């Protein structure tokens with residue numbers, strides 16, 4: 001199998017690390033070599049963050065480069081736009097339809113781009129979901145990332161049981177049920 | 191088969207230290223090295239590990255442990271090695287008893303640092319050997335090798351990493367822990383008392399050892415030649431090796447696991463077998479300059495940058511001249527890091543800005559007070575420099591000049607080196623105002639304990655250094671504690687203390703919002719009452735945005751209920767919708 005390259009992009013504090021670790025655990029369970037690259041430190045304070053997951057028979061570099069991502073999971077619209085050029089030609093872009101204004105927008109020195117999803121859809125295969133709203137309905141807006149991950153799972157070759165197993169291993173025990181429910185929402189979303 | 195797990199580079203280093211039988215580890219946090227200690231603590235039944243107040247102390251703790259006969263280590267980020275360079279240069283003369291390894295993490299690309307210095311340069315200057323792994327498995331293996339070689343060659347070793355290695359995960363095979371015998375301590379002042387007479391002899395000795403090590407490097411298994419097509423030959427090490435493998439799968443590669451000293455014979459041999467020799471190393475041309483000094487033609491920084499991280503695409507373009515036909519990135523607003531919603535530092539900066547004060551700044555989350563809309567912090571140099579540079583300004587321009595200034599420093603940074611600078615102010619009759627933004631943790635690096643938090647790295651309760659008491663003990667009369675969110679009182683206190691012709695310390699003691707696990711209140715903006723004056727937006731809280739009509743929206747997933755905005759609104763247009771525990 002050719003190496004699969006996945007990116008998770010978002011805003012520091014949104015839980016990109018947890019998501020990439022779930023993906024990493026999954027690929028390892030599937031018997032692949034896995035490498036992950038994460039962001040710690042300064043950028044996690046509300047900055048733009050990107051984590052990389054690569055798996056296959058043999059993986060050298062731990063990063064995904066421009067034009068190479070099979071899947072990009074974006075936790076926020078502007079971040080989807082920022083990293084979309086990392087996608088392969090037919091790569092999938094999964095976007096949480098959610099807006100977090102960066103400081104330049106908050107203080108009025110920059111504008112938050114309009115029609116991001118429409119523009120992205122002209123060039124890429126875009127799958128959007130208002131995951132934060134859906135998660136709120138479940139009772140915890142923080143599990144939105146599992147919903148987005150559920151959609152990504154539709155584009156990857158692991159069974160639902162395999163996903164469940166890794167989720168159980170990775171999230172805090174008290175939150176396993178709600179995380180699985182959130183995953184299901186994404187996994188069954190058309 | 192041995193158990194395989196997925197590990198962060200730093201986790202693998204900790205595992206390597208454990209397997210190597212390390213007995214003592216000391217460190218001061220610093221991205222990207224922090225997780226070494228945070229992972230080491232899981233082995234506390236087999237070893238001792240601690241947070242030291244700074245890297246010099248940490249290194250000296252490790253040296254002491256090594257002298258006593260056990261394997262010991264210290265971990266730090268690249269700039270931490272500057273602080274530790276005093277012991278480093280001299281322990282290099284002394285050598286070791288138990289193996290001694292410093293883990294030092296460089297940050298090409300400046301993900302979380304104030305400069306892009308290259309540890310290999312320091313290591314060369316101090317004549318300290320360096321191993322550099324290229325993935326998590328090697329991180330663990332090289333850590334163990336570093337201890338073996340340290341004892342074999344009687345040298346302290348540096349394990350050099352970079353952010354990409356430290357914060358990447360890869361698969362690692364686990365082994366059991368070795369328990370090396372504790373070496374007897376034999377008094378030998380020729381080796382452990384570095385007075386001029388002894389140091390002179392030791393200097394000769396280490397130069398000799400260095401040559402021996404360089405010779406051994408020619409056949410060391412971590413320096414590997416992968417002969418392939420001989421058109422392109424590459425010398426590389428560390429993470430760039432992975433980019434080389436992606437971009438030039440057919441090239442011949444000499445991968446250096448030990449990057450100081452270099453294996454001259456091996457390099458000459460390799461160079462003679464390839465048509466064009468490239469040297470691919472991030473940051474400074476450390477390998478390149480040495481290779482070229484031996485008269486070996488090679489291409490390096492002529493086509494590669496000394497800044498930032500490399501990538502496979504960069505190598506494809508530079509060496510293969512490939513047109514990659516990449517999509518251009520979209521033009522989008524930046525998203526720089528910011529103070530979290532509910533951060534007590536924001537409240538302090540709001541007040542300083544209101545009073546139109548400049549701040550001599552320091553390093554930590556509170557450095558983010560430099561950027562708009564707060565724009566209060568004027569300087570960020572190195573840890574502790576806020577206090578000493580304010581003092582320098584006063585001595586240069588007089589006490590009236592610094593009535594527009596304060597120094598701001600975090601609690602961890604204060605204990606790191608700020609305390610020395612404060613002593614200097616007291617001693618040399620300064621009149622400046624120092625603000626210690628005490629959020630009860632080392633925030634920026636991810637919440638580590640320190641000498642004033644009351645807990646050790648190993649999780650034991652301990653004596654918490656009393657920061658106000660420490661300042662008073664130095665002889666400072668004006669030591670005032672204020673809650674950061676009590677903006678009326680804070681404003682009053684700052685005004686008074688800055689005006690005084692005496693040294694003052696203001697301590698804003700309010701815990702980091704990320705540590706506060708109590709149930710938080712939630713606020714809402716009432717658009718009918720809003721006069722769109724923008725007062726509440728001044729502190730730049732990321733949970734607050736303006737609606738199209740100019741009224742305010744508070745994001746309920748981000749608001750932590752600090753109440754700063756409610757406090758600032760003169761029209762009662764912000765109300766609490768859910769009470770918290772506070």
Ligand SMILES: Cc1ncc(C[n+]2csc(CCOP(=O)(O)OP(=O)(O)O)c2C)c(N)n1
Pocket residue numbers: 218219220221245267269270273303304553554555556573599600601602603604629631632633634635
């Ligand atoms: C010599 C040195 N060691 C370590 C670091 C990494 N570092 C940057 S800020 C910081 C600590 C900040 O803690 P504190 O002063 O309490 O401020 P906070 O981030 O909590 O606001 C550390 C350890 C550094 N920049 N320089």
